[in-house]
Amino acid sequence: MDSPPVILQVEGIFLTFGGVxxxxxxxxxxxxxxxxxIIGPNGAGKTSLLNCINGLYRPQRGRILFNGQDITRLPAxxxxxxxxxxxxxxxxxxxxxxxxDNVRLGRHIHMKTNLLDALIYWGRAEWEELAHRAFIEEEIxxxxxxxxxxxxxxxxxxxxxxxxxxxxxxxxxxPRLLLLDEPMAGLNLEEVxxxxxxxxxxxxxxxWGVTCVLVEHDMGVVMDLSHRVAVLNFGNKIAEGPPEEIxxxxxxxxxxxxxxAAYATxx
Amino acid sequence: xRMRLPSGVFYxxxxxxxxxxxTTFVKLxxxxxxxxxxxxxxxxxxxxxxxxxxxxxxxxxxxxGVQLLIGYTGQVTLGHAAFIAAGAYTCAVxxxxxxxxxxxxxxxxxxxxxxxxxxxxxPSARVKGFYLIMTTMAAQFITVxxxxxxxxxRIGERGHSFSLPPGTLSIGPWxxxxxxxxxxxxxxxxxxxxxxxxxxxxxxxxxxxxxIRDHDIAAEALGINxxxxxxxxxxxxxVFGGVAGAFWIANLYAVSPEHFTWSWSLWLxxxxxxxxxxxxxxxxxxxxxxxxxxxxxRNIVTWLTPFFPSLxxxxxxxxxxxxGLAIILFLLYEPNGxxxxxxxxxxxxxxxxxxxx
Ligand SMILES: Nc1ncnc2c1ncn2[C@@H]1O[C@H](COP(=O)(O)OP(=O)(O)O)[C@@H](O)[C@H]1O
Ligand SMILES: [Mg+2]
Numbered sequence: 001m002d003s004p005p006v007i008l009q010v011e012g013i014f015l016t017f018g019g020v021x022x023x024x025x026x027x028x029x030x031x032x033x034x035x036x037x038i039i040g041p042n043g044a045g046k047t048s049l050l051n052c053i054n055g056l057y058r059p060q061r062g063r064i065l066f067n068g069q070d071i072t073r074l075p076a077x078x079x080x081x082x083x084x085x086x087x088x089x090x091x092x093x094x095x096x097x098x099x100x101d102n103v104r105l106g107r108h109i110h111m112k113t114n115l116l117d118a119l120i121y122w123g124r125a126e127w128e129e130l131a132h133r134a135f136i137e138e139e140i141x142x143x144x145x146x147x148x149x150x151x152x153x154x155x156x157x158x159x160x161x162x163x164x165x166x167x168x169x170x171x172x173x174x175p176r177l178l179l180l181d182e183p184m185a186g187l188n189l190e191e192v193x194x195x196x197x198x199x200x201x202x203x204x205x206x207x208w209g210v211t212c213v214l215v216e217h218d219m220g221v222v223m224d225l226s227h228r229v230a231v232l233n234f235g236n237k238i239a240e241g242p243p244e245e246i247x248x249x250x251x252x253x254x255x256x257x258x259x260x261a262a263y264a265t266x267x
Numbered sequence: 268x269r270m271r272l273p274s275g276v277f278y279x280x281x282x283x284x285x286x287x288x289x290t291t292f293v294k295l296x297x298x299x300x301x302x303x304x305x306x307x308x309x310x311x312x313x314x315x316x317x318x319x320x321x322x323x324x325x326x327x328x329x330x331x332g333v334q335l336l337i338g339y340t341g342q343v344t345l346g347h348a349a350f351i352a353a354g355a356y357t358c359a360v361x362x363x364x365x366x367x368x369x370x371x372x373x374x375x376x377x378x379x380x381x382x383x384x385x386x387x388x389x390p391s392a393r394v395k396g397f398y399l400i401m402t403t404m405a406a407q408f409i410t411v412x413x414x415x416x417x418x419x420x421r422i423g424e425r426g427h428s429f430s431l432p433p434g435t436l437s438i439g440p441w442x443x444x445x446x447x448x449x450x451x452x453x454x455x456x457x458x459x460x461x462x463x464x465x466x467x468x469x470x471x472x473x474x475x476x477x478x479i480r481d482h483d484i485a486a487e488a489l490g491i492n493x494x495x496x497x498x499x500x501x502x503x504x505x506v507f508g509g510v511a512g513a514f515w516i517a518n519l520y521a522v523s524p525e526h527f528t529w530s531w532s533l534w535l536x537x538x539x540x541x542x543x544x545x546x547x548x549x550x551x552x553x554x555x556x557x558x559x560x561x562x563x564x565r566n567i568v569t570w571l572t573p574f575f576p577s578l579x580x581x582x583x584x585x586x587x588x589x590x591g592l593a594i595i596l597f598l599l600y601e602p603n604g605x606x607x608x609x610x611x612x613x614x615x616x617x618x619x620x621x622x623x624x
Binding site for chain 2: 080086106118
């Protein structure tokens with residue numbers, strides 16, 4: 001069977017903060033349509049890796065290719081335009097804005113209103129606002145089941161719903177590649193199930209067909225959702241493979257799963 | 268982009284949901300306000316009230332750009348008078364020296380002030396906070412105290428301040444001369460500026476500004492080009508400053524570097540702090556409040572002068588002290604500004620008879 005083409009290629013990334021080696025020559029390749037998970041203990045460098053991929057951090061060495069194009073030196077906003085979106089570990093939302101305005105900001109790259117259109121509003125700008133409003137309502141808020149919260153101020157929502165708004169905002173970019181940084185962290189069991197369902201839908205439904213890079217602590221979720229898993233430890237990639245294989249890999253078990261198994265059974 | 272045309276019914280629903288004046292009640296109220304401002308007030312007001320209204324209008328136009336930068340984009344500016352001055356002098360020089368019609372000179376003032384402001388916004392690409400404040404202060408002193416005082420004021424050997432011969436400024440056949448003419452010009456400009464700011468705020472440009480203000484890293488990750496949008500904010504703030512400056516010469520028929528002092532820049536920041544950040548209400552209420560309170564203070568001083576002759580000379584001091592005191596009191600007791608209180612009162616009235624909260 002032919003495997004689908006590579007969408008994201010990370011080649012030998014080095015990233016240090018002062019003396020701390022956050023990423024030590026990490027390489028990986030994510031294929032179209034995959035859910036590719038990255039696991040590892042706290043401080044392993046997972047968030048730093050996502051930050052390098054979407055352009056918030058610049059690695060000292062190594063290359064990042066997106067659909068074959070070298071994006072290592074591109075600023076984050078250019079990468080977003082190319083189709084890379086992300087959610088944040090601690091939901092970096094616009095807390096004082098409504099759900100709708102947060103998601104509207106996710107539509108920024110798809111809007112074309114220029115200064116003159118905006119000043120006049122009636123005509124082109126209004127048409128665009130309404131068209132995108134319809135898109136947001138019918139495609140995104142419905143899918144993530146947060147339509148009833150549209151006018152609520154995000155900072156006032158419970159954490160579980162904020163995580164969902166974070167996903168909605170990223171999805172509004174209609175990305176080709178979605179980086180999810182611990183989307184389940186801090187959620188209760190029911191919310192975890194909902195979130196897993198949404199991620200599967202976004203990944204599998206051809207309407208979206210989004211390739212996902214998932215950083216997650218919840219091993220059950222990782223094993224259920226992922227096509228492949230990479231394991232980071234102290235900035236090194238120590239293993240990579242299908243979930244079953246990772247689960248039984250002695251190196252991984254030693255570095256990580258022992259501690260995580262205890263964590264997983266506790267919840 | 269996979270984008271479907273919104274279906275008719277929903278289109279109407281969304282349009283209504285996003286309307287500026289969503290209910291019939293609000294529509295009636297706003298039309299009533301417009302009729303009052305455009306028709307009734309200029310008919311019944313005495314020249315004194317007209318000129319006071321013009322001063323309020325000038326303050327609104329001046330504070331609009333400060334509100335855009337500080338309130339909407341989160342970029343502190345302490346030198347906005349520089350761009351108002353750039354607008355005023357562009358307009359005055361074009362009209363006096365080159366006999367350009369006022370509307371064209373007005374447009375040129377907006378563009379020059381906008382570009383001048385964008386130039387001083389360039390450092391915002393690299394620096395934030397304190398250093399940006401220093402840059403905007405530099406704009407003040409370079410523009411007004413150096414370029415305008417030393418060079419621009421010398422154009423045409425008119426002496427330190429330019430005065431415009433009566434009847435110089437006209438729009439088509441309409442010569443702007445009386446206080447009432449100036450009032451009509453002012454109220455039209457204020458209405459258009461408020462509308463422009465409202466429209467910016469409810470489309471992608473204004474949202475991008477607010478995203479930068481609230482969380483620039485998240486904004487960048489969403490594909491917003493932070494540097495470009497900051498520069499656009501400085502440009503638009505300058506354009507509003509240009510409008511204020513070009514209006515000012517119609518208001519006074521004269522222009523002098525003393526009209527654009529650093530304390531006017533600070534005053535404008537005070538206006539939006541007291542009025543409230545990030546809304547047109549904030550700009551309008553702040554301008555009304557500051558202008559009217561100062562006027563009341565001046566009247567009190569005039570009234571008391573026969574009893575305390577030294578007050579006359581110390582009015583300037585009283586004014587500055589009152590300004591400082593007002594800002595401190597507002598930061599302490601009304602940190603969200605007058606606009607927030609207005610919003611609360613409005614909600615209270617809407618909820619009325621059920622307002623037991
Ligand atoms: N902005 C930063 N400044 C300094 N050190 C950082 C920064 N970001 C991450 N690090 C360090 O890099 C290492 C990896 O962190 P991180 O990528 O957040 O790990 P993870 O997401 O796997 O928990 C940690 O030692 C962390 O302290
Ligand atoms: Mg992390």
